[in-house]
Amino acid sequence: MAKSRENGTTILLGLKGYEVGKVTKEGKGIVVEVQTDLKKPVCPCCNSTRLYRHGRAKKRKVLHGWSQGKKVYIEIARQRWRCRECGHSFTGGAELVHPHSRLTRQAEAEALWQLRDRSFNQVKRELGVGYGTLRRLLEREIDEEALGFIKEEEEIFLGIDEHSFRHQELVHTVTEVKKRKMLGILRDDRIATLKMFLKKIPAKKVKEVCIDMKESLRKVAEEVFPKAKVVVDPFHVIADSNRRMDEARRIEQDVLRKRRVKIPKRIFLIGREKLGVEKRQGVDELLDKYPSLKGFYWAKEKIRELYRQESKEEAARILDNIIFNLKLSDDGELIRWGNTLKRWKEPILNHFDNGTTNGFTEGCNTKIKMLKRVSYGLRNVEVYWRKMLLGFVPSRSCFHTI
Numbered sequence: 105m106a107k108s109r110e111n112g113t114t115i116l117l118g119l120k121g122y123e124v125g126k127v128t129k130e131g132k133g134i135v136v137e138v139q140t141d142l143k144k145p146v147c148p149c150c151n152s153t154r155l156y157r158h159g160r161a162k163k164r165k166v167l168h169g170w171s172q173g174k175k176v177y178i179e180i181a182r183q184r185w186r187c188r189e190c191g192h193s194f195t196g197g198a199e200l201v202h203p204h205s206r207l208t209r210q211a212e213a214e215a216l217w218q219l220r221d222r223s224f225n226q227v228k229r230e231l232g233v234g235y236g237t238l239r240r241l242l243e244r245e246i247d248e249e250a251l252g253f254i255k256e257e258e259e260i261f262l263g264i265d266e267h268s269f270r271h272q273e274l275v276h277t278v279t280e281v282k283k284r285k286m287l288g289i290l291r292d293d294r295i296a297t298l299k300m301f302l303k304k305i306p307a308k309k310v311k312e313v314c315i316d317m318k319e320s321l322r323k324v325a326e327e328v329f330p331k332a333k334v335v336v337d338p339f340h341v342i343a344d345s346n347r348r349m350d351e352a353r354r355i356e357q358d359v360l361r362k363r364r365v366k367i368p369k370r371i372f373l374i375g376r377e378k379l380g381v382e383k384r385q386g387v388d389e390l391l392d393k394y395p396s397l398k399g400f401y402w403a404k405e406k407i408r409e410l411y412r413q414e415s416k417e418e419a420a421r422i423l424d425n426i427i428f429n430l431k432l433s434d435d436g437e438l439i440r441w442g443n444t445l446k447r448w449k450e451p452i453l454n455h456f457d458n459g460t461t462n463g464f465t466e467g468c469n470t471k472i473k474m475l476k477r478v479s480y481g482l483r484n485v486e487v488y489w490r491k492m493l494l495g496f497v498p499s500r501s502c503f504h505t506i
């Protein structure tokens with residue numbers, strides 16, 4: 105009975121059901137003898153359990169864990185088996201050690217887990233597992249499917265965002281914004297790559313796709329998920345209005361360059377509701393002095409007001425008002441802004457259905473930037489990409505072949 109073999113050592117080493125023998129110190133490590141033949145395997149060829157013993161395999165010493173800064177090895181005595189059904193012969197203990205690995209599956213999972221927020225060098229220093237092994241593990245364990253896919257979900261709310269990868273290149277990140285799950289970091293920013301990835305998601309279940317105001321993303325979303333609603337992330341709309349406000353200020357400043365005028369920046373970008381009485385007066389004085397900024401400031405504040413609304417109807421009323429006034433303007437830039445908002449009216453208002461934002465996706469991008477710093481200097485893009493995905497694996501049990 106396997107149960108009777110349970111003792112302190114088997115529990116400590118996570119080797120329940122195996123027979124543990126002598127524990128010896130050996131150099132800088134600890135070696136534990138383990139017998140695997142108590143667990144009767146199934147034939148890897150035909151899944152039959154009709155097996156008979158067929159000699160013994162050579163003992164193997166493999167790294168199993170770490171204790172008090174020492175490596176703990178297990179020395180496995182393995183049984184050879186032969187299948188009565190198909191005649192295939194094989195060595196037992198494969199559930200403990202992946203064939204050809206010098207680490208047990210448990211040690212592999214631990215090493216990968218440690219690599220999530222550490223560099224290859226740090227893991228090598230702390231666990232004594234080298235780059236070659238870790239890279240092999242990454243390649244075996246991390247792919248798009250490793251991110252715990254969403255096939256069992258009834259409704260899917262996607263978030264798509266861009267972040268810069270290795271300084272300049274942009275890459276798309278795809279998440280589930282309601283369940284707060286990372287779905288994929290794509291290898292490049294080509295629309296074709298994004299489309300290919302999105303097509304793997306069951307389209308019927310996708311209710312919303314949250315993006316920023318980018319025509320190319322909207323086109324893909326509408327094409328791949330014709331039934332879903334496109335939602336523009338509120339933070340992007342507000343950030344966009346701040347960018348337009350600041351650009352107008354800079355242009356005004358450039359026009360007045362000869363007079364060495366410097367127009368303050370920050371005060372225009374802070375929400376008016378956050379300013380004290382004096383600061384508000386300050387803004388108003390600046391706007392009187394530089395009237396070309398008035399329309400931008402008004403629209404930017406109006407957009408903030410739009411997002412303070414609870415109901416879609418109220419928000420729609422304000423948005424119509426913004427668009428109407430911007431288009432009446434004699435400033436070409438304001439008219440263009442009005443046209444953009446008109447084109448994006450529906451996606452902007454769709455936010456008010458479920459309050460969907462890309463906040464989670466943004467958070468992922470911040471995390472990617474942190475992981476990037478840890479992995480700084482990795483030249484191989486493929487390894488780098490997998491290491492980044494590894495950072496989003498929610499738990500050790502997600503490593504599927506370990």
Ligand SMILES: [Zn+2]
Binds near residue numbers: 151187188191
């Ligand atoms: Zn068989």
